[in-house]
Amino acid sequence: MALAAAPANLAGKQSLRVVVIGDPGTGKSSLVVSAATERFPGDVPRVLPPTRLPVDYFADRIPITIVDTSSSPEQRTKLIAECQSADVVVLTYACDQPATLERLSSFWFPELRRLQAPVIVVGCKLDLRGEEQGTLDAVMAPIMVAFREIETCIECSALRQILVYEVFYYAQKAVLYPTAPLFDQEAQMLKLRCMRALKRIFILCDHDRDGALSDVELNDFQVICFNAPLQPNEIIGVKRTIQEKLAEGVNENGLTLTGFLFLHTLIIGNGKLETTWTVLRKFGYDNELKLRDDLIPAIKRAPDQTLELTSKVIDFLRGIFNMFDTDNDGALQPAEINDLFSTAPENPWSSHLYENCAENNVLGGLSFEGFISKWTLMTLIHPSNSFANLIYVGYPGDFDSAFTTTRKRRVDRKKKQTQRNVFQCYVFGPRHAGKTSLLQSFLKRQPSDAPPVNGEQFAANTVELPDGTRKTLVMREISEGDVGPLLSDKESLAPCDVAVIVYDSGDEVSWQRARELLVQVATRGKNTGYEVPCLIVAAKDDLDQSPLALQDSTRVSHDMGIETPIPISVRLRDLNNIFCRIVHAAQQPHLSIPETEAGKTHRQYRQLLNRSLTVVSVGAAVAVVGVAAYRVYAARKNASS
Missing domain, CATH: 1.10.238.10 (EF-hand)
Known part of the structure; x- marks a missing residue:
């Protein structure tokens, strides 16, 4: 073969730690000394201190430390610790002691299976090996079949300086060029x-x-x-x-x-x-x-900033979509999506976060809008992974050409407008209030089509506004059990553009719990500086209503200064334009921010303080005018005299 190897790339390794283990008397210490000094030692201690090979021992000039070990029972804890810190393990047996070879299978390999380090099996004392013992291949073949962790098998003689150098060459090679990630030994x-x-x-x-x-x-x-x-x-x-x-x-x-x-x-x-x-x-x-x-740039942004796909990337993804839409039906089937990501380590959309987050057609195909929605979601929640997968599927540009960083949400609130094209909505609510059904309706699915929820659930889709523009909305369902852990993080609401509180309009208890959630969200936003517009959704409007829930929810929304509850019926597909209303609230981030009792008290105190400062300022101004008038009067009196 003409493809020759280039100098080693350590792939992050700055040095190697080789740990030598094996039964007593198998030649561990003699092997280490022979490698370090290139001569057979006359008198060897039972266990050597850590030994450094000369830096030029191999052409790669990688510092190598060899750690000798004791196999005595009282040193077992230390032996395990050394193996756990090893880059590679050299396991020895004695060529003249068949029992030590048998111990590899009966004792050592079951112990080593807990480790991640590659293993080199070394037969020491090759000069004492009898011809009746068979060849190395014949001896080791069944062991290597049973224990796939073995990288290499080799026999050597420290006394005769036979293949000692090669033992540690293969040990180094097992670390720098491991077999396990590349090749399935069993399937070949x-x-x-x-x-x-x-x-x-x-x-x-x-x-x-x-x-x-x-x-x-x-x-x-x-x-x-x-x-x-x-x-x-x-x-x-x-x-x-x-x-x-x-x-x-x-x-x-x-x-x-x-x-x-x-x-x-x-x-x-x-x-x-x-x-x-x-x-x-x-x-x-x-x-x-x-x-x-190091090929994925570190992303620096404030907690209330997010990344969005640029038009350049969307054009690239359109080309990729058309390329893999082999049947030209305007949608990607699961097999076509798997083919699209066949140059990535795995399909990034195979996790539960992405499986059902976008709208599919009746045949299960993903439209281009659904395709972009998934990329948008991946960019929103994991931009580094999004960029890596863009590279895997052939995107030729750099990070800055792929994404744009949005303005801080708190700046948007001050300016009373936003330039975002992607909005994230957190959906809160008690159990059985209709949160999942709301997300499913956003994807044009009936509640009966909803897959079982396992952990977080997202729904991403485009929303066409009355003026003809299109925005992408990402809805994230927050289960009732996840509210506490979520809000315990002071930055948890920073990525949120709108919070929707859903309750069952026919259940007074459901509303009471929803009201508590609304206060929690409003209070947390106020305390952390990440205030969020909120909307209340009265779900299941087609069923019997609770007058008390309706009356109290209307009063609460009025007291908190937000829109009255929006009634919807997913079953009847009467959604009351809810998704446009969510986007509209996100586009006017200074409105629909609920005010709690504590916030009102703070506002009243601030207003009182401002009025007091105004009175003080007016009084000070009058005093200044009086002093000035007195000075003018005094000057005139002195001039006339």
């Missing part, structure tokens, strides 16, 4: 996340979008990743090797995606994991096969 195939990352890289390198890497594109890929061109005969050799084993791996245009993935399967199978890791890291992937954190 690339793991799904690895295939997704390589597919994205293939698409980025397929400049003419013909589904294959031409000789020129393959050479460009080699230069990008390894800073060295491929010779024509090397390109021919790569394609011939793949075509001999997989006919569909090469076509008349060049190396296909299937062939590209198969090439990396061959590379990994030949033990050249550093080659595939170099490719992945060149394109920004970390050890979890996600984009590195």
Whole structure:
């Protein structure tokens, strides 16, 4: 293979910690000393202190510390702690003591399965190994099948200086170029996340979008990743090797995606994991096969600021939508959405937050408006994840071209207007008041179609206003049990543009609880400076009404200076233009802010104080005028005398 490895990328690692464990007498300490001094020690202590290998021991010049351990029962706690802090574990057995080999399966591996660190199995005292014991492959094959945690098996001799260097080379390699994220040892195939990352890289390198890497594109890929061109005969050799084993791996245009993935399967199978890791890291992937954190800019904004998609991104997403709408029905089916995100580590919309948050057509397809609504929601609640997924699906621009940061909500209230295109509405209310039904109606669904609620629930959709403009509204249902934890955070209302309090109009107890929630929201907003416009929704208007609830809710809304309760019936689809009214309240953020009794008292005190200051100011002004008049009179009197 012509794809050669480039210098190591530590992927965040500044040093390596290698912990050596195994049964007593297997040669642990001798192995460590032999590696550090390149000679066999004459007298070795039972347990060595931590040993540093020379910084130039390997070409990568990575500081390596080797930790020797005791396997005595009284040192078990320390042994476990050392293994937990290890980057890689070297597990030893003695080639001349078959019992120590058997102990790998019966004792050591069940213990090590709790750890995340890769494991290198090392047979020490190779010079004492008997021919009757069989080859290393024959001995280790069944163990490696049973314990997939093993990265490498190797036998060495500290006495003869045989393969000692290689033991720690493989230990280093297991950390810098781990097998587990890339390859399924049992199935002998690339793991799904690895295939997704390589597919994205293939698409980025397929400049003419013909589904294959031409000789020129393959050479460009080699230069990008390894800073060295491929010779024509090397390109021919790569394609011939793949075509001999997989006919569909090469076509008349060049190396296909299937062939590209198969090439990396061959590379990994030949033990050249550093080659595939170099490719992945060149394109920004970390050890979890996600984009590195440093490629996603830190987002700096006030708690009451949010991010919105720019028109440039919406145009890009429109193109992506049309590209994956393969049946041209104006909607993306679940399979088409999965295909769209097949270059991301996973489909970000598979979590419960996104599964049912947008409107689908009768066949379950997602319209373009629903598609943008999901991106809008992801940008609102997790902008870093939104930007990462834009990159995964091919967005070529930078962060600043993708998002715009909105003005602070408290500034909007002062200016009595907002420039936002996306509004977030928190929906409060007691149980069975009709919160979920309200969200479902926003997505053109009947309450019977509502999926079981598991945790937070969102509904995102566009709202057409009377003037013909369209705004995106994101409704977040707050369950009654989540109100306390939510409002305990002083910034919890900062992202909220409107709070809607829903109650069952036929249930007086439901209204009493809703009234308490309204006061809680209003008080919390007042105390934290994140005051929120509030609307009261009297749900289930088609059923028998509670006169007391109606009378009291009307009085409370009047006393608090907000709109009277808005009656709706989801069952009859009589929604009283509720969603436009929510957006209208958000667009006038200085209105519909409820005033509590404490707020009224504070306002009255402030008014009284202002009146007092006015009286004092007038009195002071009169005094100043009197002094000035006296001075004029005195000056005239002196002049006449």
